[in-house]
Amino acid sequence: MARDGGSRLTAVCFLASYIWLSCSLQRHSLIDQPRLSSFLLLFISGAAAFGASLFSKWLPGADGRFDSEAALKGMQSSIPHRPRRFYVPCIILLIVFRLEIVHTVVQDFQCSVEGIEAFLPVLLAAHEFFSHRTPPVVSDEPEDMWGDPLEDFKEWLISSPITLLFSTVLFSYGVFMLGDLTPRSTYFCSTLMNKSSYTVLMQCLGVLIDAIILVMLWRVLSWARTTRSRLRTLGGILILASIGVSALWLETRISRHREIIGHHPFKGIGSLYLFDVFSTGLLVSTLIISTVLWACDSTMLEPTAIATFTSGMMGSIQNVLLIGTYLQPTFGPPLTVLSVISAGFIMFTYANNMRWIVVFKRVFLMGLLISIIFASGIVALVKHKLVERHPVDDLVYRNRVEADRWLRHASISTTLKLAVAEYKDRHNGRDPPPNFDKWFEYARKQNSVVIDRFDQIEKDLLPFWGMTPQQIHNGFERLKGLPDIGIITIANGKASRNRPTDGDQETVLESLLWLITPFAEHLPDMSVAINMNERPRILVPWDDIHRLTMAGSQSRFQLLPNRLRTRREDVTISVESNPMDTPKATYVSAKKFRQLEALACPPGSAARGGVQWDVRDFCASCVKPHSKGQFLEDWEMFLDPCHQPDIFNLHDFHTTPHLGDLHQDLLPLFSRSKTDSFSDIIMPMHDIWAFLETEWTSFDKKKDIVVWQESIREVGVVTPQSLVGGQRNRLAHLVNNASAADEVSMLLGVQSDGKTKFQYEKTPTQGANGPLPFECGFTNADHPTNTLLKAQPCEDANCQLVHQEFGFKELRKVLDHRYVLLVDGADGGPHHFLPALRSNSVPVLSSIFREWYTERLLPWVHFVPIDPRYHALHSTMAYFIGLKNRGTINGRSQITTARLEDARWIADEGRKWANKAIRKEDMAVYMFRLLLEWGRVINEDRDNLGFKLPE
Ligand SMILES: *[C@@H]1O[C@H](CO)[C@@H](O)[C@H](O)[C@H]1NC(C)=O
Numbered sequence: 001m002a003r004d005g006g007s008r009l010t011a012v013c014f015l016a017s018y019i020w021l022s023c024s025l026q027r028h029s030l031i032d033q034p035r036l037s038s039f040l041l042l043f044i045s046g047a048a049a050f051g052a053s054l055f056s057k058w059l060p061g062a063d064g065r066f067d068s069e070a071a072l073k074g075m076q077s078s079i080p081h082r083p084r085r086f087y088v089p090c091i092i093l094l095i096v097f098r099l100e101i102v103h104t105v106v107q108d109f110q111c112s113v114e115g116i117e118a119f120l121p122v123l124l125a126a127h128e129f130f131s132h133r134t135p136p137v138v139s140d141e142p143e144d145m146w147g148d149p150l151e152d153f154k155e156w157l158i159s160s161p162i163t164l165l166f167s168t169v170l171f172s173y174g175v176f177m178l179g180d181l182t183p184r185s186t187y188f189c190s191t192l193m194n195k196s197s198y199t200v201l202m203q204c205l206g207v208l209i210d211a212i213i214l215v216m217l218w219r220v221l222s223w224a225r226t227t228r229s230r231l232r233t234l235g236g237i238l239i240l241a242s243i244g245v246s247a248l249w250l251e252t253r254i255s256r257h258r259e260i261i262g263h264h265p266f267k268g269i270g271s272l273y274l275f276d277v278f279s280t281g282l283l284v285s286t287l288i289i290s291t292v293l294w295a296c297d298s299t300m301l302e303p304t305a306i307a308t309f310t311s312g313m314m315g316s317i318q319n320v321l322l323i324g325t326y327l328q329p330t331f332g333p334p335l336t337v338l339s340v341i342s343a344g345f346i347m348f349t350y351a352n353n354m355r356w357i358v359v360f361k362r363v364f365l366m367g368l369l370i371s372i373i374f375a376s377g378i379v380a381l382v383k384h385k386l387v388e389r390h391p392v393d394d395l396v397y398r399n400r401v402e403a404d405r406w407l408r409h410a411s412i413s414t415t416l417k418l419a420v421a422e423y424k425d426r427h428n429g430r431d432p433p434p435n436f437d438k439w440f441e442y443a444r445k446q447n448s449v450v451i452d453r454f455d456q457i458e459k460d461l462l463p464f465w466g467m468t469p470q471q472i473h474n475g476f477e478r479l480k481g482l483p484d485i486g487i488i489t490i491a492n493g494k495a496s497r498n499r500p501t502d503g504d505q506e507t508v509l510e511s512l513l514w515l516i517t518p519f520a521e522h523l524p525d526m527s528v529a530i531n532m533n534e535r536p537r538i539l540v541p542w543d544d545i546h547r548l549t550m551a552g553s554q555s556r557f558q559l560l561p562n563r564l565r566t567r568r569e570d571v572t573i574s575v576e577s578n579p580m581d582t583p584k585a586t587y588v589s590a591k592k593f594r595q596l597e598a599l600a601c602p603p604g605s606a607a608r609g610g611v612q613w614d615v616r617d618f619c620a621s622c623v624k625p626h627s628k629g630q631f632l633e634d635w636e637m638f639l640d641p642c643h644q645p646d647i648f649n650l651h652d653f654h655t656t657p658h659l660g661d662l663h664q665d666l667l668p669l670f671s672r673s674k675t676d677s678f679s680d681i682i683m684p685m686h687d688i689w690a691f692l693e694t695e696w697t698s699f700d701k702k703k704d705i706v707v708w709q710e711s712i713r714e715v716g717v718v719t720p721q722s723l724v725g726g727q728r729n730r731l732a733h734l735v736n737n738a739s740a741a742d743e744v745s746m747l748l749g750v751q752s753d754g755k756t757k758f759q760y761e762k763t764p765t766q767g768a769n770g771p772l773p774f775e776c777g778f779t780n781a782d783h784p785t786n787t788l789l790k791a792q793p794c795e796d797a798n799c800q801l802v803h804q805e806f807g808f809k810e811l812r813k814v815l816d817h818r819y820v821l822l823v824d825g826a827d828g829g830p831h832h833f834l835p836a837l838r839s840n841s842v843p844v845l846s847s848i849f850r851e852w853y854t855e856r857l858l859p860w861v862h863f864v865p866i867d868p869r870y871h872a873l874h875s876t877m878a879y880f881i882g883l884k885n886r887g888t889i890n891g892r893s894q895i896t897t898a899r900l901e902d903a904r905w906i907a908d909e910g911r912k913w914a915n916k917a918i919r920k921e922d923m924a925v926y927m928f929r930l931l932l933e934w935g936r937v938i939n940e941d942r943d944n945l946g947f948k949l950p951e
Contacts, residue, residue, distance in 0.1 A: 007293070007294065007297050008356070008358070008359060010290045010293045010294045010297075011290070011294055011303075011306075011358040011359070012358060012359060013286055013290040014286075014287065014290035014291055014294055014303055014306075014307075015306065015307075015310065015358055016286075017283045017284075017286040017287040017290065018287055018307050018310065019310060019314070020283055021280070021283045021284070021287060022311060022314075024279075024280070024283075026612060026613075026614055028276055028280070028609075028610050028613065029272055029273045029276050029595065029598075029609075029610035029611070030273075030276050030277065030280060030610075031106060031611075031613040032273075032591055032595070032610075032611070033273070034099075034102070034103045034106065035099075035103070035245055035246075035248050035249035035252060036249050037277065038099045038102075038242075038245045039242050039245040039246040039249055040242075040277045040281065041242075041277070041280060041281050041284050042095070042238050042239070042241050042242030042245060043238075043239060043242040044277075044278070044281030044282070044284070044285060045238050045281065045284050045285040045288050045289075046234075046235045046236070046237075046238030046239035046241075046242060047235070047239070048235075048281075048282075048285035048286075048289065049231045049232070049234045049235030049238060049285070049288070049289055050231070050232065050235040052231050052289055053227075053228045053229075053230075053231035053232045053235065056226065056227040056228040056231060082219075082223060083216070083219040083220045083223055087216045087219065087220050088220060088233075088237060090216060091213055091216050091217055091220070091237055091241075092237055092240045092241045092244060093244070094209055094212060094213045094216075095213060095237075095241040095244075096241055096244040096245055096248070097209065098206060098209045098210065098213065099245060100248070101202050101205060101206040101209065102206065104199075104202050105199055105202050105203055105206065106613060108189070108194045108195070108196075108198075108199045109199075109613065109614065109615050109616050110185075110187045110188060110189045110194070110615050110616045110724065111189035111194045111195070111196035111199040111200070112199050112200065112203055112616060113179065113200050113203065114178075114179030114180075114182055114616070114617070115175060115176040115177070115178055115179030115180075116176070116200070116203045116204060116207060117203070117206075117207055117210075118172045118173075118175035118176045118178075118308050118311075118312070119172050119176065119207055120172075120207050120210055120211060120214075120304055120308065121168045121171075121172050121301060121304045121305040121308050122165075122168050122169050122172045123207065123208065123210075123211035124168075124211055124214065124215070124299075124300055124301040124304055124305075125164055125165045125168035125169075125301055126165060127211065127215055128161065128164065128299065128301060129161045129162070129164065129165045158350045158351060160351070163347065163350075163351040164348070164351035164352055166347075167344050167345075167347035167348040167350075167351050168301075168305065168344070168348055169344075170340060170343065170344030170347065170348075171305075171308070171309060171312065171340070171341050171342075171343075171344025171345045171348060172308060172344075173340065173344075174312060174337050174340035174341035174344055175308055175309075175311060175312035175315070175341060177333075177336075177337050177340070178315045178316060178319070178337050178341075180333070181319050181328065181333055181334060181337065182315075182617050182618070183327055183617070183618040183620070183743075183745065183871070184616060184617060184618055184742070184743070185615060185616065185617060185618045185619070185646070185650070185869065186650075186730045186733075186734055186869060186870050186871070187615040187616065187649060187650060187724060187725045187730065188724050188730065188733045188734075188739075188742075189724070189739075190723060190724050190805060191739075192801075192804055192805050193720060193723060193724065193805070194724070214295075214300040214304065215300060217234075217237070217292070217300075218295050218296070218299070218300045220233060221233060221234060221292055221295075221296050222296050224296075227293070230292065230293075230296060231289065231292075234288070234289070234292055238288070272595070272598070272599070272610065276610065291303050301352065302352065302354065305345075305348060305352070306357065306358065309341065309345045309348075312337075312341040313338075313341065313342075313372075316334060316337055316338040316341060316376075317338075317372070317376070319334040319337070319338075320334050320335070320338060320376040320379055320380065321379065322334075322620075323379065323380045323383045323384055324383035324384045324385060324760075325629065325760070326629055326630040326745040326747070326760040326871075326872075326875075327618075327620055327745070329745060329759065329760035329761050329762055330384075330761075330762075331380035331381075331383075331384050334376075334380070335373075335376060335377065335380060338372070338373060338376055339373055342369040342370075342372070342373060345369075346365075346366055346369065349362050349365070350362075386750060386752055386757035386758065386759050387747070387757060387758040387759060387760075388757055388758075389758075390747065390758055390879055391628050391629050391630070391631050391747075392631060392860070392875075392876060392879045392899075392902075393879075393899070393902075394628075395628065395631060395633060395859075395860045396860045396861075396902050396905075396906070399858050399859060399860040399861045400861060402858060402861070403858045403861045403862075403909075406453075406858060407449065409452070409453055410449065410450045410451065410452055410453035410856075411449050411450060411451050411452065411453075412451070412452050413451050413452055416437055416440050416441075416949070417949060419432075419436075419440050419451060419452065420432055420436065420947065420949055422452045423436070423452070426452070426458075427458075428553070430946070431945075431946025431947055431948060432946065432947045433932040433933050433935065433936040433945070433946065433947060434524070434932070434935075434936065434945055434946065434947050435522045435523075435524075435932060435947065436932065436947035437947060438519070438522040439519075439522070439925075439928050439929055439932055442519055442522075442924075442925065442928055443925045443928075443929075446921040446922070446924065446925055447921070448917075448921065448922055448925045449916055449917050450856065450917055450922070450925075453855075454926070454929055454930075455855050456682055456850070456852065456854070456855050457926075457929060457930050457933060460679075460680075460681040460682055461681065461933055461934065461937055462549050462552045462553060463540075463545050463548035463549045463552055463666055463679065464548075464552065464666070464668065464937045464938075465548075465551070465552030465553070465937060466547065466548030466549060466550070466551030466552035467548060467552075469937070469938050469939060469940050469942065470940075472668050472937065472938050473938065475665070475666070475667040475668050476527065476528075476529055476667075476668050478667060479529040479667050479668070479669055480529060482661055483660070483661075484502075484505070484531070484532040484533050484660060485529050485530065485531065485532065485669075486498065486500055486505055486508065486509045486512075486529075486530040486532050487527055487528070487529060487530070488509065488512060488513065488516070488528050488530060489526070489527045490516070490520055490523050490524070490525055490526050490527075490931070491525050492525070493520055493521035493522075493523070494520060495513050495516045495517055495520040495523075496513070497509040497510070497512075497513055500532065502532070505532045508530075508532065508685060509530070511685075511686075512530070512685060515684075515920075515923060515924050515927055516927060516931070518924065519924070519928045522928075522932075523928075523931050523932065523935055524932075524935035524936075524939065525935075526931070526934065526935050526938060528668070528670055528931075528934065529667075529668065529669050529670065530669075530670045530671075530683065530685075531669050531670060531671040531672070531680060533660055533671075533827070534672065534673075534825075534827035534828040535653075535658060535659075535660065535827045535828070536671045536673070536674035536675070536678040536680040537660065537661060537662055537663060537669055537671065537678075537680060538663050538665075538666065538667055538669050538671075538678055538679045538680045539596050539597065539600055539662055539663065539664060539677060539678055539679070540600065540663075540664055540665065540666050540679045541599040541600060541664060542599065542600050542601055542602050542603070542608075543603075544664075544665075544666065545600070545666065545679060546602070548666060586660060586661050587657045587658060587659045587660065588657060588658040588662050589657050590654065590655050590656055590657050590658075590719065590721065590722075593654065593657065593658045593662070594611045594648045594654050595610075595611070596662070596664070597641070597648065597654065597677045598610060598611060598645075598648075600677040600678070601641070601642035601677070602642060605642040605643060606621070606622070606642065606643050606644070606645050607641055607642045607643065607644065607645040607648070608642065609645070610645070611645060611648050611649070612645040612646045612648070612649065615646075615649045615725060618869070618871065619644070619645070619646040622643065622644035622645065622646045622647070623644065623867060623869065623871070625637055625643050626638040626643075626644075627867070627872075629747075630745065630747065630760070630871060630872040630875055631872050631875070631876065632859065632865040632866065632867045632872065633859075635857075635858075635859040635865055638865070638867070639675070639676050639848065639850060639854070640676045641675060641676060641677060641848070642676075642677075646869075647848065647868070649721065649725050650726075650727060650730070650868060650869060651725075651726065651727050651824065651848060651868060652716075652722050652726040652727060652728070652824070652825070652826035653675065653824065653826060653827065653848065653849075655719060655721040655722040655725050655726060656716065656717045656718075656719055656722050656726075656826050657717065657719075659717075666679055668681065668938075669681065670682075670683040671683065672686075672828065672851065673828045673829055673849040673850060673851045674849065674850055675848050675849055675850070676850065681930075681934075682850060682851065682852050683852070683927070683930065684851075684852040684853075684923040684926050684927055686834070686920075686923065694838075694839075696815065696838070696839045696840045696841075696911075697816060697840065698840055699818060699840045699841070699842075699903075699904045699907045699908070700904070702816055702817055702818045702840070702841060703816060703817045703818065704773060704817075704818050704881065705773045705774075705775050705817045705818065705819065706772065706773060706774050706775065706776070706817070706818075706819040706821055706844065706877055706881070707775045707776065707812060707814055707817040707819065707820055707821065708731065708775075708776040708777075708820075708821035708822075708823060709775075709776070709777065709778075709779050709809065709811070709812060709814055710728050710777075710778050710779070710823070710825075711778070711779055711780075711781055712778050712779065712780050712794060712799050712802060712803070712808070714825055715728070715778070715798060715799070715802055715826075716798070716825070716826045716827075717798065717826070718798040718801055718802060722826075723801065723802075723805065726826070727823055727824055727846065727868045728778075728823055728824075728825075729802070729805070729806065730870065731776060731821075731823060731870060732776060732777050732778060732806040733805075733806070734765060734769075734870055734873070735769055735774045735776045735777075736776065736777055736806065736807070737805075737806065738764075738765035738766050738769060739765075740764065740766065742764065742765035742766070743762050743763065743764055743765060744762075744763055744765050744768050744871065744873075744874050745760050745761070745762055745763070745871065745875075746760065746761055746763045746768055746874050746875050746878065746889065747759070747760055747875040747878070747879075748760075748761050748763075748878075748883070748889060748890075748894060748896065749883070749894065749895045749896035750895075751895060756895060756896070756897075761889075761890055763874070763889055763890055765874075767889055767890065768874045768889060769874075770887050770889070771878075771883050771886035771887040771888075771889060771894070772874060772877050772878060772881060772883075772886075773881065774877075775809070775812065775817070776809075776821065777806060777807065777808070777809035778802055778803075778806055778807075778808055778809065779808055779809055779810070779811045780794055780803075780808045781811045794808075814832070814836075815835065815836060815839045815841055817841060818841055818842060818903065818907075819841065819842050819844050819864075819877065819880070819881075819903070820836045820839075820841045820842065820843055820844060821844045821846070821866070822836060822843055822844065822845045822846065822847065822863075823846050823847070823868075824846070824847045824848060824849060824868075828849055829847045829849035829851060830845070830847060833845065833847075834853075834914065834918065837862065837863065837910045837911065837913075837914045837918070838910075838911050838914045838915065839911070840907050840908075840911060841907055842863070842864055842880070842903050842906050842907045842910070843862075843863040843864070843910060844863070844864045844866055844876075844877075845863045845864070845865055845866065846865070846866040846867070846868045846870075847868075848868065852923070852926050853917075853918045853922075856913075856917050856918060857913075857918075860906070861906065861909055861910075861913075862906070862909055862910040862913050862914075863906070863910055864876060864880070864906060878896060879896070879899055879902075880898065880899055880900070880903040881898055881903075882896055882897045882898025882899070882900075883896040884896060884897050884898070
């Protein structure tokens with residue numbers, strides 16, 4: 001049928017809003033409150049439909065199809081049966097039910113199958129097939145009664161309902177196959193906790209319900225007399241459905257009322273959510289209204305098919321562009337899928353008699369698709385190449401050079417004079433703090449190799465230069481009263497501590513005093529609050545930190561005292577809402593915690609937009625900025641979570657509730673470690689045993705095994721999300737319990753021109769685990785490095801759950817193995833990292849936390865970095881351990897030889913560097929400098945204070 005400009009505009013609106021929605025759907029704060037969001041979205045769309053009805057005159061099909069006799073005649077056979085009375089309430093109920101299904105599926109999204117939704121057009125085509133209501137062929141010429149029988153047959157074949165059904169099945173299946181090509185994340189579907197078949201069943205049911213809703217809606221709306229009444233009916237249906245959803249929402253609100261703790265009035269979350277609701281609401285309304293207008297001109301099948309096709313094409317083209325990378329190693333499947341989708345859709349346009357596809361003429365679209373396929377073939381040929389040199393080889397080499405450069409930059413100054421000049425150079429002309437000469441002398445005496453480079457201290461303290469000393473002091477006063485805060489006071493050159501109630505805390509403070517005492521006489525008077533919890537506690541929104549940092553790094557007189565003072569007010573509110581009499585009971589739910597972390601990211605960054613809800617698929621864009629191919633390249637970048645919103649689902653730090661208090665105001669709190677989102681000041685705090693001098697077995701005498709062990713005592717709280725998403729649990733699953741369907745992409749060696757080259761290959765995880773000597777898992781002993789402790793009964797629910805899911809391994813002496821995998825706990829980095837670094841083993845580190853020594857370590861030189869998504873774990877370990885003579889992968893025996901010399905070199909380099917730059921003496925030097933700087937920041941006269949060389 002001929003399409004006028006108006007309906008083409010509808011189609012464009014439809015397509016634009018569809019594409020936009022499907023691109024922005026990945027991250028949404030909306031998913032966090034599914035019922036509230038559905039209610040708001042439906043309501044907004046309903047209101048928009050009513051609004052649009054006011055302007056129905058300008059919308060396509062404004063006369064209504066029954067207004068003109070001719071139109072009625074021409075289209076008679078495409079008008080559906082008259083709708084029944086019960087249709088409208090039925091549609092409303094089904095919409096509510098459908099949204100509940102979405103909600104259920106999203107909860108266990110890792111168990112869902114990608115692409116089932118692509119079969120929606122098939123259901124709609126089947127409906128047309130069985131109701132025999134395909135639109136008639138409208139030809140421009142008067143029908144020729146005595147045509148060529150062959151032509152007739154061709155005509156019949158093209159427009160027969162069977163062809164329609166077949167072509168729809170073809171391209172829908174192509175889109176479905178696309179799901180097979182998408183790499184999956186290591187967030188896994190537990191056989192114990194999740195019901196994978198139930199989730200898939202729900203998905204299928206959901207698609208069926210979609211089809212029923214669409215068909216019913218189409219019938220109801222097609223029978224409306226005018227566009228105006230059509231939109232009004234639609235609006236009414238949407239609003240009524242939204243009321244249905246809101247009833248469900250209210251019900252859950254009431255039943256959840258118990259969960260009162262953890263509901264601090266945090267700032268910033270609401271506005272993020274509202275913004276998302278309104279922007280998405282606008283898109284959804286456009287989508288719904290344009291779908292309806294379009295469908296009433298033709299059938300529901302048409303927009304649905306075009307939407308499915310568009311998704312399929314976008315996915316296929318993306319896949320083609322990824323050919324040759326670890327994400328899409330081979331070119332066969334992506335090209336096949338692309339061709340199947342294109343062929344199916346072209347057939348469909350004939351069978352459905354569509355001359356125009358949105359803005360394209362059919363012939364033009366055909367030409368376009370053929371050229372896309374052609375171009376894809378060329379791209380595939382060009383990009384599918386062997387890798388000449390193993391990327392790890394390259395990384396190890398380049399970082400050696402980088403390590404030399406780092407050291408040179410860290411230890412330029414050999415005399416005090418040079419050190420002062422260097423300090424001024426690096427601090428915009430600011431003088432070093434008073435007693436800098438004493439520090440310099442001390443550092444030299446301790447043989448510190450790092451003299452000039454203390455980036456972490458600078459970064460941590462800079463925002464405090466944007467506050468007045470009085471404000472910092474007020475912050476300290478607030479901290480003093482909180483639980484799990486230790487206080488160290490320096491007065492008249494003597495350091496002392498308060499008396500915490502907890503014995504362990506006393507030990508920590510005692511060792512800090514021991515560290516400070518030797519240089520306490522050179523420190524100004526001060527009191528510092530020390531975080532006795534492992535978790536950092538100061539999570540300031542980015543806007544505040546940014547403002548303070550700007551103020552701090554600009555001229556010292558341009559402070560913003562007034563604005564800061566007004567902020568103080570809302571600060572107090574959030575504290576008073578903390579029930580002070582039950583301070584231990586405060587916690588922040590994991591969900592809210594993630595939202596607050598998102599706020600600590602700069603606007604426009606990927607993580608700021610909300611938490612990613614798609615836990616099933618691997619987020620390639622999240623790893624790209626810090627990776628070289630599959631491998632982790634830039635460790636500094638990797639520690640910044642703002643470009644990787646998926647990490648918030650993949651680490652226990654984010655997936656378990658934050659016990660204890662959390663502050664959105666910049667308070668002067670010193671903590672042991674933190675992630676980059678936090679504004680705690682890092683202070684070196686370590687058990688002394690981390691520096692024990694021991695004779696370690698040499699690298700060559702150690703067992704050629706990758707070991708990781710975690711005591712069940714260290715597991716802590718287990719939530720449904722952390723069980724299948726936490727970094728330790730995913731690792732245990734990947735190595736010991738991978739399912740038959742799990743796949744990893746592995747860089748394998750191939751012989752070519754007499755040389756070993758490399759190519760990525762998809763490998764079943766079970767097959768990839770086979771040749772690699774992994775010994776990873778949970779043990780039932782108290783501490784993995786301490787074999788003296790006996791196993792204890794596993795009684796509490798968390799322990800039982802972990803036991804059932806992963807089983808227990810026998811306790812091993814971790815440091816007797818060549819490769820020691822070091823994985824975070826829920827609250828902080830791996831405890832035995834420093835011993836591992838000194839032990840002649842290769843530390844294989846996967847940690848999102850920073851400690852005082854983090855800036856001194858270089859990946860691929862002092863340790864082997866592993867992304868906590870573990871997508872490169874197998875390739876990385878295969879590089880060092882080798883695959884030759886270790887069995888087959890993908891049915892071939894492998895030729896990659898071990899790069900033992902690189903492993904030995906890293907083990908060596910790590911140990912030497914640790915004994916040179918991460919000793920307890922270095923801790924003291926760091927501490928001295930930190931406290932000197934701090935003493936100046938909190939001094940009223942800080943702008944005039946400074947160390948000046950005697951003339
Ligand atoms: C995972 O593997 C361990 C053995 O390594 C086994 O004890 C445990 O039952 C397995 N878990 C599941 C869910 O199959």
